[in-house]
Amino acid sequence: MSDTVTHQGTSGRPAESLRFDSIHPSHPNPDSTHRMRAQVADLIVKAGHRRVLDLPAGSGELSYLLLQKGLDVTAADLEPETFIVPGRTCVKADMNSRLPFPDAQFDAIGCIEGIEHIENPHLFVREANRLLRPGGMLYITTPNVLSIRSRLGYLLRGYPNQFHYMIELDPKTDEEIPIAHINPIGFLELRYVLARWGFRITAVETNQYIRRNGMLYRLLRLLMQSRGKRAAASHPKVADIRNVMLSDAVLFGDSLIVTATKIRKE
Numbered sequence: 001m002s003d004t005v006t007h008q009g010t011s012g013r014p015a016e017s018l019r020f021d022s023i024h025p026s027h028p029n030p031d032s033t034h035r036m037r038a039q040v041a042d043l044i045v046k047a048g049h050r051r052v053l054d055l056p057a058g059s060g061e062l063s064y065l066l067l068q069k070g071l072d073v074t075a076a077d078l079e080p081e082t083f084i085v086p087g088r089t090c091v092k093a094d095m096n097s098r099l100p101f102p103d104a105q106f107d108a109i110g111c112i113e114g115i116e117h118i119e120n121p122h123l124f125v126r127e128a129n130r131l132l133r134p135g136g137m138l139y140i141t142t143p144n145v146l147s148i149r150s151r152l153g154y155l156l157r158g159y160p161n162q163f164h165y166m167i168e169l170d171p172k173t174d175e176e177i178p179i180a181h182i183n184p185i186g187f188l189e190l191r192y193v194l195a196r197w198g199f200r201i202t203a204v205e206t207n208q209y210i211r212r213n214g215m216l217y218r219l220l221r222l223l224m225q226s227r228g229k230r231a232a233a234s235h236p237k238v239a240d241i242r243n244v245m246l247s248d249a250v251l252f253g254d255s256l257i258v259t260a261t262k263i264r265k266e
Contacts, residue, residue, distance in 0.1 A: 039205070
């Protein structure tokens with residue numbers, strides 16, 4: 001394993017002047033990421049966690065919110081130089097690799113808009129299991145690619161919301177450059193990955209609802225509710241999954257906020 005590398009956050013700046021990173025301005029609700037970080041911070045605080053890993057920390061908004069509540073926060077990111085919380089350090093960590101922390105070090109891990117950026121969600125969730133104490137909790141947010149709006153976008157354009165044709169070009173050279181969102185992960189796959197590596201989902205929420213009351217969307221929801229009943233009747237766990245798939249959070253949510261508890265060591 002390589003040596004741990006840290007980066008000192010920007011110092012000497014008043015908190016109200018900090019400009020934390022956000023979703024691309026082209027998004028219909030560019031402030032939604034700020035609100036989502038606040039939602040996750042509230043969940044973590046209300047759960048009574050003390051030692052928290054913020055990964056990927058980005059510019060540090062979640063870390064800042066949790067530090068304001070007196071929690072013991074470790075920030076980590078692939079690019080720690082983007083971290084701007086005054087007087088704090090950010091550890092360099094690659095979510096596609098073994099993470100540079102000892103076993104059972106944290107009560108909770110906040111992974112906001114990170115899992116869709118990595119090559120191997122299974123590896124990351126295994127690492128989260130290793131880093132969490134028994135009963136620790138993992139908070140994951142990710143674009144909701146199974147919303148009705150996203151499904152219609154996939155039908156009409158060939159890709160889900162918050163994704164695109166998976167090509168970005170350098171304006172200077174016209175050459176392809178790496179893109180950020182490489183792994184759209186829907187609720188079904190995410191639930192499986194979490195269950196496979198020792199977690200049980202305890203809550204599925206959203207940062208905001210989109211077109212929940214639209215007539216077309218309501219009709220499509222009725223159609224969806226008429227499907228899958230036979231499979232759901234085969235086992236209570238299948239019925240539980242179908243119920244989440246038909247929930248407001250999945251059908252109308254912009255991004256998902258999934259809370260999962262570590263129930264066994266892997």
